[in-house]
Amino acid sequence: MSNDLEDFDSLLETNFDAKQFGNDLLKVTNNINTTTLDLNTSLKKLKYDLHEIDSRIDQLVNNKPSEIIDLMYRNENVNFTIVDELKPSLEYLNMSYDRLKTQVLDPYERARKVQLALSKVYQTSFLLRGALVYIHLSNKISTTSNVAQLNIPTAVNLASLHYQLQITLNENENLKSLQKVKLLDQNIITPNKRELVTFLSLQVSKECLNSIKIKTNKETISQLVRSLFLLSPQEFVATINKIILSNVTTSSQILSRTINSIRGFSETFKEVVEKSYNIYILETILRNIKIDNTTTAAKPTATNKSHLGHLLSEYTLMGNTKSGSGTPRDLFWNKVASSFRKDFEISVNRGGPVGKSLLKNKDFIIDTIRQHMGKSCDNSDYQSYLNLMLNSVSIIAK
Template identity: 35%
Template sequence: MTNKKYLKDFEEYLADDFNAVRACSELIKASNVDPESSELDLVTSIKKVGYNIDEVDKRIESVIKANSLNLVDVFDNRKLAQEKSRESLSSSVEYLSMSYSRLEKDVLKPYEQCTQLQAALSKIHQTSSLLRDVLIFMHLVRQIAQNTISASEKEIPDQNLLILASIHSQIQMELSSNPSMRALRLVKKHELETVGPSRRETLRVLTETLLRYCGESSNPQEQHDTGRLLSALYKLSQKDFISTIDKVVQLRVNSSCQTLSKTITSIRNFPHALQEAIVQAHQLANVEDTLRMTPAENTNLLQEHSSHKKYASLTHIFWNRVAKSFKRDFEISYHRGGPVGKSLASNSKMIIDSIEEMIARESAKGRAELEQMRDSVSIIRVQTTK
């Protein structure tokens, strides 16, 4: 029997593109030719596959019987080849085994031990660093307790404020550099009970102190002291620093707007009220000088503040807001007429002359910003030129 005869009827199973699912589907289709039948015949297909398996077993047995001597020779040759290969490679395999054993002993195991030691050392180092940071944190907390601010204290020395602000800045840096500290119960407790309340109180007192005194003096030493407080506030909270400077400006804007607005019904007081507004502007100029002289990283505090604002100059912001507010109130009263409107019209020259006189007295920078007040009374300037 030739090889082709042994393989007859099984060519499909030996094809390169044989697909078991497709073959199974074709067997089932061949066994279920009745389209009207409601039952699926699987038994016939299974029997046919079983018959094919039995037939393959029979043909294998027949091939073995017909070629027994050849098969024995093949098996003997294979066994002999294995023995020869083993003999020829045994020395090499033994050498490789010895080399690997030596490699494992001298390199792999020491490396594994070193890796484990390195991991342990890293954890010890992390623990040591954490303990060191916790000790620093606790030392700073103790300093807070020694310099604590009482809400009942009316006057708090600037030095105490600077010390507390510095302590809280250091605590912020410690917690930022090692965030895992916050996972420790001890740190959580002190941050909640000591650090948090003290930081809020320090910010409050710093802000109130600056709102009270900022810009009131042009004395270099006092400006230097104010600059230190501003720098401390900036380091402690940039958000509160920006907010505090805005409040310093707005407090003076509100005061000047109220003073000028009151003169509308008593316009002869306008020159005095305008002079008071100029004093407020000069105080803001002092604040600007202090901010400009106080360093902040690679720049100064004035640039840090102006980077968040539309205008770089505090006095420009001041006169812009004051002029707009006064213009609105002035024009409403002027258009309303009555005794107030008539008084404004009859005193228009005095109002304009007062503004021009004040502008002439100011420095070049002050003149440029004070000129915004000219626009606030533009309505009577127009009426005067008619």
């Protein structure tokens, strides 16, 4: 029977396209060089093929009726067999799906909708709670600022309120989108914080640049420094750097003046060492201010979630110093030694009475540095700074 259909294989293909077939037929039955489209020839061919198919079907039915009937019955039996065997399984599958839908899928969908609604309620509740806390803290900041004159205890209290406010914002960043929060931040929080940072920075500088205060007011300095760090880690580092560089400037100037009168070098260097000791006290204060990972400027790592440090390490980690490992004394002695070495070598190389005096008193200069440097701190970790100062006058040891 398959041989009877060989002439019509293209019509039986699964990807048969009637439009494409018709287009190909028109191309075959027409001359591409003419502008007239001949449809009659194509229609005649199609009618001929249809007639031929009908004839072959009639011939096939007449010649092999029993085979066709047998094939029809066989297909019908197969269909009945398939349906009869699959029907129980299909019915069981439908029952199982209905039970799954009733007992699992439908309750899950309802639970999912309820969970989504509860999530929205929770988010709204959390946002409102955060807004209430923010408004409460803002009111306390406003009241404290208006009632009390800005002094150290008031500033420390305000810094604590600002820090709590920042924690509230960090826990719920969506608060920043609320109009009420924006207005409070613009009218109260930001102006007060700016004024507070300026006040704390100035007070820290006043306390630390006074030799008597830095030794007697350690607790006050500790409160001021911690409050400044909580408000602005960047301003904290900048203020510490200003204090150190102010001492560097004074020390470099008085050391430079002694080059022309080296007899006074001992008293002058003793004064420089005293300034270094004050910075050592400042380092001690910073080291004693403990902070956890909720207040550190550096993000805690995944392997160190319980990070606990101190302000000295924070100062060092923030890396705003350009010399040494970044501690306050590193910055101080690197700057002082560099400045003194430059002026000292210029005077020696220039010669004259000043240069000759420096060469003549080289033992006095080196002994003075060795004698006084041990008084720059209360422990023995000054050796690297001693070497820096000895290197700054190394030109006279050649």
